Amino acid sequence: MATKAIRRCELLAEVVNSSPIVSRSLPESRVSSDETRLSAWTAGLEAILDEVNRSAAGFSKDKFIEVFEKVLALNTTTVELPGTVLIAQFTDAALSALDRYTVMVWPRQVQDFEKIMTNEFTGIGIVISKQKGLLTVASLLPDTPAYKSGLDAGDVIEAVDEVETKDMSLVCAVRSITGPAGTKVTLTVRRPGQEQTRNIIITRAKITVPTILGWERSEAGKWLYMIDEADKIGYVRITSFSERTASDLEKVLKRLEAEGMAKGGLILDLRFNSGGLLNSAVEVTDKFIKEGLIVSTRPRFGVWTYASARKEKTHPDYPIVVLINSSSASASEIVAGALADPQHKRAVLVGERTYGKGSVQGITQYPGGGAQLKYTMAYYHLPSGQRVESRDVMEKQGRSDWGVGPNIEIKLRSDELEKMIDVQRDNDVLVKADHDNGAAPLKKHTTEETVATDPQLAVGILVIKSKLIEKAKSEM
Structure with a gap:
């Protein structure tokens, strides 16, 4: 586990260093601005890895935590990668050494994870798809806010809260339409074969998806x-x-x-x-x-x-x-x-x-x-x-x-x-x-x-x- 985690950290710094897009998204990182820091980071990780390999036979939980702390300390004196990024990458790589089903569900993923596990979410109760590039209502869920609102299967959703959906991905559309129960979302909708649009304001609620x-x-x-x-x-x-x-x-x-x-x-x-x-x-x-x-x-x-x-x-x-x-x-x-x-x-x-x-x-x-x-x-x-x-x-x-x-x-x-x-x-x-x-x-x-x-x-x-x-x- 520790070996995979350390190797991932090495690759992480190299990716930041070689990718202008990534490095611009992490302005606090020192990787792209100082090759000396990158070299010190790599050398430090190799030293930690050597220590891991020497004690592999008796590698305990406490030893693993000690390695993790050394990587975090090394980061602060060298490349200064964002702590949240480093922790996530170290953890994900370490767990991948076990099996594909052992994973960390990070805070930003918890809502989607719980939606899958419970078949419940807060939204309006529609199934959407992209048809010829248009965000379309594929089906309604019974007894939901969407079903009672006047929406219908086949309707084209032109905008969500005044944001056009033409270039919006399905994932982005789902996140825009769903939200806390009791809050409202405005859908700009066009019926097939018609040019005129209308706004439908729907109050989100808890939705249970039938299995x-x-x-x-x-x-x-x-x-x-x-x-x-x-x-x-x-x-x-x-x-x-x-x-x-x-x-x-x-x-x-x-x-x-x-x-x-x-x-x-x-x-x-x-x-x-x-x-x-x-x-x-x-x-x-x-x-x-x-x-x-x-x-x-x-x-x-x-x-x-x-x-x-x-x-x-x-x-x-x-x-x-x-x-x-x-x-x-x-x-x-x-x-x-x-x-x-x-x-x-x-x-x-x-x-x-x-x-x-x-x-x-x-x-x-x-x-x-x-x-x-x-x-x-x-x-x-x-x-x-x-x-x-x-x-x-x-x-x-x-x-x-x-x-x-x-x-x-x-x-x-x-x-x-x-x-x-x-x-x-x-x-x-x-x-x-x-x-x-x-x-x-x-x-x-x-x-x-x-x-x-x-x-x-x-x-x-x-x-x-x-x-x-x-x-x-x-x-x-």
């Missing part, structure tokens, strides 16, 4: 979950695992079962689900498994922990297919792996091998500076004892058996993937009830069209239908 989606929205904006009415096959897409995911899923499952899914089957779509909360993944899995182990987490040192299923509130034993791909990670791998594990055989996995994260992270708060440390604390194992292998480790060994593999492998070509995503995006759009479809045409696709553009979904439905036929024959 349980269906295959399409109805005209009223409600999700449709029954993808095959004839055979009563439900479809539920889980985008991430948050605190509300399990309870929201419970409501949808009860609705589907009331509509007849108890005699049909369920497609659980975890594609593009990068994970979330471990407890949420356990709660979701527990809905379909009557008893037995769901997952165990095993630290390198310390006590193993186990999560097991409970018989209470287990849903009927209808066929389940879980759709997975290379973007299914972390909590998604726990759910998919546990449901398909030989100990349970509760689901069939269709699609492609998952991402291969294989580890559990914890978060430590540093209230003094507002930063948070996200660190790898354990590795997870499926009910049969198999560890979910890390992609990083397996690739270094020349292997490709990371993550969780499908029972039925269906790979999508790039053109197939593009079509599937386009159809899904069209089906996801929420518009106002009085939407002018002529001014901003919106596509909606039938179940037949949706399934036809998604080979993995098509195979999943076929698997469930074959299981229903087998069950019917066995009961004859």
Whole structure:
């Protein structure tokens, strides 16, 4: 860790010295103005590095802190890089020696990080995109300030608080539109096909992004979950695992079962689900498994922990297919792996091998500076004892058996993937009830069209239908 951190500090000074743009942004630095200082900095770091190498066998936490303090002291007498920059670079480089998931979340990143972890933010409730260079409302979120304001899908946002959006990046646009709850933002909006603009003043509020989606929205904006009415096959897409995911899923499952899914089957779509909360993944899995182990987490040192299923509130034993791909990670791998594990055989996995994260992270708060440390604390194992292998480790060994593999492998070509995503995006759009479809045409696709553009979904439905036929024959 110390070696990587010191090498990063050497490179940092060299970058500042060789880049006029960077050096101008750091006027307090002495690097670009004095080669002697740069040489002293480099020589001093090499001396510290030699000391590190000599004591590598018994390098303790206290020794690491001592090295850090020496680097900071050397900086004050030589190149005088900004302390915040040096601390951030030293820390990030040191943590990179562990694994890619152990990172420092700096104060400026905390808000975005917490938004991802909680699926909550303060804003107005829209999905935006860039279409032909124009900042456009791609969809609305239900029951949000944006939905009540008169905004609609397809509207072009010409300005945010009088700042034109023509050359504004999506990241910048998001940060301009979001803000503290109770504050106002003014959007200058133009309807497609019209030249006249109008200002809409919207008060920001807390927005909760739903993680349980269906295959399409109805005209009223409600999700449709029954993808095959004839055979009563439900479809539920889980985008991430948050605190509300399990309870929201419970409501949808009860609705589907009331509509007849108890005699049909369920497609659980975890594609593009990068994970979330471990407890949420356990709660979701527990809905379909009557008893037995769901997952165990095993630290390198310390006590193993186990999560097991409970018989209470287990849903009927209808066929389940879980759709997975290379973007299914972390909590998604726990759910998919546990449901398909030989100990349970509760689901069939269709699609492609998952991402291969294989580890559990914890978060430590540093209230003094507002930063948070996200660190790898354990590795997870499926009910049969198999560890979910890390992609990083397996690739270094020349292997490709990371993550969780499908029972039925269906790979999508790039053109197939593009079509599937386009159809899904069209089906996801929420518009106002009085939407002018002529001014901003919106596509909606039938179940037949949706399934036809998604080979993995098509195979999943076929698997469930074959299981229903087998069950019917066995009961004859």
